[in-house]
Amino acid sequence: MHRKVAVLLKGYPRLSETFIAQELLGLERAGLDLVLVSMRRPTDKKRHPIHDEIRAPVVYLPEYLHEEPLRVARAALTGLFRPGFWRAFARFLPDLSRDFSRNRFRRFGQALVLAAEWPKGAGWLHAHFIHTPASVASYASRITGIDWTCSAHAKDIWTSAGWDLADKLKHARWAVTCTQSGFEHLRGLATAPEQVHLSYHGLDLDRFAPFHGTRSDADGSDPQQPVLIASVGRAVEKKGFETLLEALALLPAGLAWRLEQVGGGDRLPQLKALAERLGIADRIAWKGALAQEEVLALYRRADLFALACRIAGDGDRDGLPNVLVEASSQRLPCVSTTVSGIPELITDGEDGLLVPPEDPQALAAALARAIGDPALRKKLGEAAEHRVRRHFDHHSSIGQLVGLFEQEWRKA
Known part of the structure; x- marks a missing residue:
């Protein structure tokens, strides 16, 4: 199997998600070929230096379907003639009955675009966040027949309905999360608990080298030295x-x-x-x-x-x-x-x-x-x-992720 992974992100790049950028760079350095697929365009005026070190190309899905109607229509027409479309639609309908919202329609539309414009050579789909990105990944996986996995973090776990999490965990090949509390919560919802893994993000300690300077001995008693x-x-x-x-x-x-x-x-x-x-x-x-x-x-x-x-x-x-x-x-x-x-x-x-x-x-x-x-x-x-x-050295988490991908590729 070609070891090229499409990584689905809610937005990229984001100043508040350095842990994701750090992971992407770590996976590239470990030899994985990545293409980034973002559901939103960047809004931050600045970017971290690490974003400039990541070589993976970035593809942007339509953030709102009405903004790119022709692109969405082409994707829908293409999807209708694929057997996987009906598998995805069969999943979408019960999801919609439980969550009748514009957001749910948007995720299905984004999945259609992703499937129609699938990155050349990518043989795997990995979503960051188990809420909306995982919804797009789940539908796109059914359409394309390409397996998917997920990294779950915080808000995405704790603000998602149990039925939604349980269904995604059932159909993803595996999921990783970054805290013991999130790990236990997801394992409790999973049909196969062994497919949920705990993986701390860790830190790139080369980028955060030891500080050898001295700190002040201020004790709050001197207004001139707060x-x-x-x-x-x-x-x-x-x-x-x-x-x-x-x-x-x-x-x-x-x-x-x-x-x-x-x-x-x-x-x-x-x-x-x-x-x-x-x-x-x-x-x-x-x-x-x-x-x-x-x-x-x-x-x-x-x-x-x-x-x-x-x-x-x-x-x-x-x-x-x-x-x-x-x-x-x-x-x-x-x-x-x-x-x-x-x-x-x-x-x-x-x-x-x-x-x-x-x-x-x-x-x-x-x-x-x-x-x-x-x-x-x-x-x-x-x-x-x-x-x-x-x-908390990030090399441990990168090694764990690479190992999980390697296991899947050995099975193929």
Whole structure:
């Protein structure tokens, strides 16, 4: 079998999905021939250097079917004369009865286009995210007869209906996911639990080389030397920035600190307004979206990293935020919450500090403890780096993925 893999992505490139870019580059370096198929065009104004290192060509499906009606119509006419069309349609109808939405029609239309314009030489389809990309992959697989697999992450697991996940797991050759909680949830829905695999993303430790500089011994007592807190993440509900701002406002008035927040997102205006109401706006710098090298520079300037992850109202949550792994790799101690896979990286009091989600008082206490104790920060940061470099090297996850693909190709 030709070892060319079509990788289906929701959007590419994306600043917030460096873990996917890192995996794509790792797979290329391991010898896989990739072609990237994106359901959306990029919206970020910047891109990470890693995106320029990935050689795979990128194909864009119509994001909205009405924007490219002739392309969609040609694909539909082509599909009608393929036996697999009716297999896909037979799956689409019950899906539509449970989820009657424009989104469901869009995914079937995108699958028709993907099948009609199938990348030359590709003998496998792998979808990143088990929600909408996996829907397109499932339909396209039925039309083309080409097997598919899936990487599941966080939001896609926890905001998808159980019936939808169960059907995809039943028909995918295998699926991987990146946290123990997600792994257990998917295995509980799978007809063949052994086909669900746990694979931590890990980090490209060459790109995040050890930081040999010194950090400040600021303890919050000198207004001229405030403790610098870094936080990186999109301004969305599950990141818990409201909780972080409320916790910062609870810190003693005389404690010297400042926050640099990196990331875009629709909730930024509300967060800035909240900071004003809480009286802490003058201590916060909102940096917006930054490229990876700029984020790395912040990790090395900062004294402390904070991320107040929580479960959103619709069930969305982080898996294991890559930014926590990145910060830890730079000896930057992290204060976060016990949500999802975070305790799989951080053990409270050993290599970071963890508090319950949506608890500003507990978060404020942990922040105050770390701000006021530079020796503790040093101890936690060193332990965090040791853990990441020992257990979260991305070569392990790349090797596992390559091994799964190799097993399938040996069967063919």
